[in-house]
Amino acid sequence: MTHDWHAWHEEYADPASDLSRRLSVVRDRLGALLGAAPGRVRLVSMCSGDGRDTLPVLASTGGDVDAVLVELDPDLADAARATARDLALDRVEVRTADAGTTSAYAGAVPADVLMTCGVFGNVTDADVATTVAQLPALLATGAHVIWTRGCRVPQDPTDFDGDPSELVRRLFAEAGFEEVDFVRPDDAGFRVGVHRWPGAGTPYQPGVRLFSFV
Numbered sequence: 001m002t003h004d005w006h007a008w009h010e011e012y013a014d015p016a017s018d019l020s021r022r023l024s025v026v027r028d029r030l031g032a033l034l035g036a037a038p039g040r041v042r043l044v045s046m047c048s049g050d051g052r053d054t055l056p057v058l059a060s061t062g063g064d065v066d067a068v069l070v071e072l073d074p075d076l077a078d079a080a081r082a083t084a085r086d087l088a089l090d091r092v093e094v095r096t097a098d099a100g101t102t103s104a105y106a107g108a109v110p111a112d113v114l115m116t117c118g119v120f121g122n123v124t125d126a127d128v129a130t131t132v133a134q135l136p137a138l139l140a141t142g143a144h145v146i147w148t149r150g151c152r153v154p155q156d157p158t159d160f161d162g163d164p165s166e167l168v169r170r171l172f173a174e175a176g177f178e179e180v181d182f183v184r185p186d187d188a189g190f191r192v193g194v195h196r197w198p199g200a201g202t203p204y205q206p207g208v209r210l211f212s213f214v
């Protein structure tokens with residue numbers, strides 16, 4: 001399956017779209033985490049697109065945040081860089097790189113906030129499981145993960161019978177994460193989860209494959 005990720009971002013132009021509603025939930029949860037942070041925050045966004053779920057929140061909260069956004073598409077990565085520049089966010093680094101390998105996060109982890117939005121609906125269940133199981137190697141103790149999963153994804157790669165966000169929740173629970181929030185609107189197919197990692201960090205290792213988009 002190939003995707004036109006530029007076209008995918010166009011749904012954001014409609015403020016009433018499910019994607020725009022999802023964006024608002026993600027921004028809200030990110031803002032709350034940054035607002036409650038006791039000190040410096042290291043933020044990582046996997047498959048960050050043009051960074052619209054992150055960069056305006058960094059600008060409006062104005063906290064002590066170092067952010068690394070990882071996006072494979074060079075134009076979307078450039079768009080994120082341009083937005084960061086426009087918002088005078090000089091502690092944002094946008095890496096044009098494959099977010100599916102831990103090598104992409106060298107020097108940016110352990111993260112206090114990790115965003116994996118628009119990822120789990122594009123990879124196999126096995127890759128979701130691998131990614132969730134490997135996240136502690138990218139996280140500080142007490143870190144939060146903001147994730148999304150659609151339940152009406154065209155050509156959904158899941159084999160799970162039912163709402164695939166339930167599989168994601170189960171995988172986080174099995175890996176030892178605590179669920180902080182889970183948003184499941186009755187009238188829309190998007191889901192947003194926030195999970196906290198309570199354990200000790202595990203050692204970071206480059207070169208570990210997390211996922212590949214199908």
Ligand SMILES: C[S@@+](CC[C@H](N)C(=O)[O-])C[C@H]1O[C@@H](n2cnc3c(N)ncnc32)[C@H](O)[C@@H]1O
Nearest residue numbers: 005047048049071072073098099100117118213
């Ligand atoms: C569904 S979009 C989500 C974008 C953004 N996180 C959001 O929610 O607005 C998926 C994004 O992942 C990017 N992508 C696909 N494969 C990738 C990879 N291996 N590494 C980094 N980014 C990737 C695409 O270019 C696209 O921008």
